[in-house]
Amino acid sequence: MYRNGPKSAPDPSSNPLDDICPVCKSNRYLNPSLQFLINPECYHKMCSTCVDRIFTSGPSSCPVPHCGRTLRKKGFRKAFFTDLHVEREVDIRKRVSEVFNRRQDEFETLLDWNNYLEEVEALVFDLVEGSAADKARAEEKLKEYRDAYREEIEGNKRVGKEEVEGERRRERAERDGARARRLAVAREAEEEKADVEKGKRDLLERLANSDGDASAITRQAQKVILKKSSARRNITEEASESNGSANSGLTIRGLKKRVTPVEEKPYDPFGGVDLTPARYTVQESYDNEWLGNAKKDMRHMAGGYSLQEYYARTMFEAFSGLGVFIEEEVADRGQKSDPLVATAAAAEASKGEINLGHKMELDDVF
């Protein structure tokens, strides 16, 4: 593995060159406090003594042959990764991702998001592995992008920060909650113990002072203690229940962010069928001697009875089927099904089984 803890000393057996400063050739074997630093300008490794020696008096060029970059002391830091190629790539990635910080929910389709990621990855590759021309092109692109979308980049950065902040807060709240619960439980146990002690003391006192039946007093005292402890248990249960409901939102992680739901239209039981009557219009109110009382009576209205319902129903029944001429309509279908089925049923009726069409076979009741 490349990664080593910052505190742990690198394993000398892996690569002896790792322990020798390429500039002054001092050895960790001779100088156990030897510490290597790098500068992200050129990622050349040197020991802290060299850095102090060369750069304390101001910016100077890199002491590594054929490098010649101008470095400042301020830019030096400890490498996190032993492999400096990795260190460099991580730095580049950090820099790129600060600029290309789009989020998936900004894209309409998954394909768009993936295309964007692909593009960013190509850019990173150019910066890490590409030739000088590739690198220059990539840098140019990065700069262009930064200038073009300054505002959006800033916005996304803010959002990301807030998220991190929220996560941290949540963790803290959880920790606090857990500690509080632990404390409460401990206090609970303590109190219970104290109660039992007190009960025992009381019992002894009572036994000593009163001249009642000893066993009766003991029994009673036991009961009191039991009652107390059970009451306490109930209280704690209630408290924990309310706690649970309050905290339940915090313990679940990885919830998908909620999108504000689209407002649903009111449910239409008739599926959009227009039931407006053609032959009449229902009036606001009708004079009807039967309904005179119902209009004013509290007992009718309190239950939500609506006279409009009654009006609509009566009017509907008055005109429903006025234009249905059974003699014509039934004569047409008469041959088709119904009377035939019915006659068949009649013919079979007293035989023992009724055969209604071919769909249904009914036992004759008797």
Add this chain to the structure above:
Amino acid sequence: MAPSSVSEDERYRTSTQYRLWSFTPASLLELRTTTNRSAANRVRDAVRRVREARAASSGNTSEADGGNESRAVSAVPEGEVDCLSVEEELKLVTHFCRQTLQLGDHLQVPTDVKATAVQYIKRFYITNSCMTYDPKTLLKTALFFATKTENHYFRLTKFAEAITATKPEEILASEFLLTQGLRFTFDVRHPFRALEGAVMELQAMANGHIPVGDKLRGMDRRVKEAHGKAREYLKTSALLTDVYFHYTPSQIMMASLLIADRQLISLYLSSKLPPGSGSANAAISAKLMEALDRCAAMLQSMEPGKEQSSEEKKELSALAKKLRKCRNPEKIDLVSLQRAKREGDGEDEKVVKKRKLERERSAKEGEDVFGPTIPK
């Protein structure tokens, strides 16, 4: 879905009353004739069977038969069976419908319940015959069943107590039979509420709340009178005649109003279907008036206030006597038949078992890839 308009008529066409229980006079008569003929045949067959059984049993042993058998045997008359004709059956059914109304009055049930019960009886006896199932017991069942479908709770024991010589089992025995005869359609569309609607609107027109010319203005009193008279027709004539089978509730209601006050209703209908606006409307209104006139004539064939004349009564009692002689002896004791059915005696058990086996087999075959074998 695009909003589509559904007219009142379309909505009526979805009802079972329209789909299953509307007939032309000819088809209704045909149905009744067929029913009557097959029932008569079956009565003759049953009588012959019972006689053979009696001959056999009297040949073998003395008369020590079980209850059901001996009762059936005792009910069998001597000689050739004289069956009822279609007209006679119809008269009897109408008579028993009348009795249902009286029974309903006696039990003080609402008009809706009575009307529904009567329609149940009428519907039941289209495909069943009086000779097979006795209307006298069936009418109680119908009335009791109507209290349930019309949401008017009536305790069964109380119901049976209120009628002389009736046991609860007797009422329940033919309940499933009745529902089967009704083809499990319990919805009956009555013209009563429709009448309230029409009268309400007429009144609003008379008082000027709904603007329609001046012709209907101030006819308040006439509307009220027409309302009362029409209601009488709907309560009796409409129930006892066959109008429910041939016309829609709205038409029945309009026809009864037409009898009550022809001028008023003509004005009303012409305001609903203005004659000037297109020939289609005119054609419909002419057709409607014709239908209403026929319906009205049918209603008037049975005037509401009129009692049965003594001649009719005599005829009816003769018919009742005749019915007693041509009852199907196998279907007289419905209570014990129902009990036997429920307990399932030997032969029935065999049938039930066979049927169960068949069902299981077809279910098993149904799971086959190519489905069950096609029945021949």
